[in-house]
Amino acid sequence: IAQENVFKIGLILPMTGQQASTGRQIEAAAKLYMAQNGDTVAGKKIQLIVKDDTSIPDVTKRLAQELVVNDKVNVLAGFGITPSALATAPIATQSKTPQVVMAAATSSITQASPYIVRTSFTLPQAAVSMADWAPKNGIKTVVTLVSDYGPGLDAEKYFKERFQFNGGQVPESLRVPLRGPDFAPFLQKVRDLKPDALFVFVPSGAGAAVMKQFLERGMDKAGIKLIGTGDVTDDDQLNDMGDGALGVVTAHHYSTDHPSALNAKFVEAFGKANSGLRPNFMAVGGYDGMRVIYEALRASKGQGGGDALLAAMKGQIFESPRGPMFIDAQTRDVVQNIYMRKVERKNGQLYNVEFAVIKDVKDPGKAK
Ligand code: DHB
Structure with a gap:
């Protein structure tokens, strides 16, 4: 096939290292989307080029540069963690290449x-929803524990501000390193403080x-509830x-257990193609990211460059396995439902079972 009839997606993911499950989930979801929707759109043959950045931002940046300059990709996609997404941003800007962030979730x-x-989602979307739910459900004091980088700092800030506004108290905010964290000393501290819940x-x-460490330390038996964004009950x-x-309650945009016909089909097909693997919230970010790319290519009839693609990505509205989904044209960020979920056993398996919905949540970080 002539090069001008090929449409290339450079998918940069952590396929090895601490974030490898993110890469495995998103790659599987992108391949499922292509298997279900074909690999030809608007007369172009779609080529997916997967690269492993090992979640090291300098590597992400180098791979993005090579994909743009050597492979001449039409779209950059993936980005398992915030530092990787941020390291690539200047390359997207300079080369006018759309950068579809399928995982990383820091507001900025x-x-x-x-x-x-x-x-994907933003941490403020999930954290604020939890901060509204907790005080109405008997939780008045909360210690926060977050990974010490972008999304963790967002989660801490937006949970704390809204929870305090709602009359709650946050006696302590703890931060653990992203790489190789040891939670034990932090959890000991939480035990001593004895809040109603640990966020x-x-x-x-x-x-x-x-x-594991929360349970080993008997925190639940000491009367401390575990709450959080849905990342913790992945x-x-x-x-x-x-x-x-x-019984662990979390706020998030996607659960494998989300009750819709579209999601049931997604979960079944994903499992079938991946020896029973359950799609998580990373998978749905990858699957929907592919949808956004395919539809942008279709809408621009395969003719435009990066600017035409970008314009056709803005404002897309569709049903996702997560529920209704909208790409806000102003912010280029996702507007979506956030669900309150509780871990329950169903048919012998543990699931995040949705019990309440906060509809059409915009990123609270954008309002400021
Ligand atoms: C980010 C990474 C994650 O694995 C996650 O669950 C949420 C956010 C991030 O680095 O932005």
Whole structure:
């Protein structure tokens, strides 16, 4: 096929290292989208080029540069963690290449380049929803525990501000390193402070370690509830967390258990193609990111460059496995429902079961 009839998507993901589950989920979801929707759009053959950045931002940046300059990709996509998304932003701007952020979730990412469009979520969306729910449900004092980088700082700030506004108290805010965290000394401190609840943000893949240590230290028996954004009860790991996870309430935009016909189909097809793997919130960000790219290519009839694609990404509105989804044309960020969920056992498996919905949540970080 002639090069001008190929449309290239450079998908940069952490395929190895601490964030590898994010890469595995998003790659699987992107491939599923292509298998279901074909690899030809507007007369162009779609080529997916997957690169492993090991979640090191300097590597992400170098790979993005090579993909743009050597491979001449039409779109950059993926971005497992915030530093990787931010490192790539200047390349997207200079080369006028749309950068579809499928995972990273710090509010400010979309402001780093006018070429960034996000299909994941923002930490303020989830944190504020939890801060509204908790005080109405008997939780008056909360200690926060977050990974010490962009999304964790967003989660801490937006949870704390709204929870205090709602009359709650936050006696202590703890931060753990992103790389190789040891939660034990922090959890000991929380035990001593004995708040009604511990609010946690850790990135996808780290939730099981928090849960294990929380239970080992008998925090639940000491009357401290675990709450957080849905990253901590990540569907990629939840089923292996054991009965200790039962009852944990989180706020998030996607649950494998989301009750819709579209999601049931998505979960089934994803499992079938990946020996039973459960799609988590990273997978849905990748799947919807591919949708945004395909529809932008279709709408621009395969003729435009980066600017035409970007224009066709803005304002897209569609049903996602997560529920209704909208790419705000002004902010290029996702507007979506946030669900309150509780871990329950269903058909022998642990799920985040949705019990309330906050509709059409815009990123609270953009209002400021
Ligand atoms: C980010 C990474 C995650 O794994 C997650 O669950 C949320 C946010 C990030 O780096 O932005």
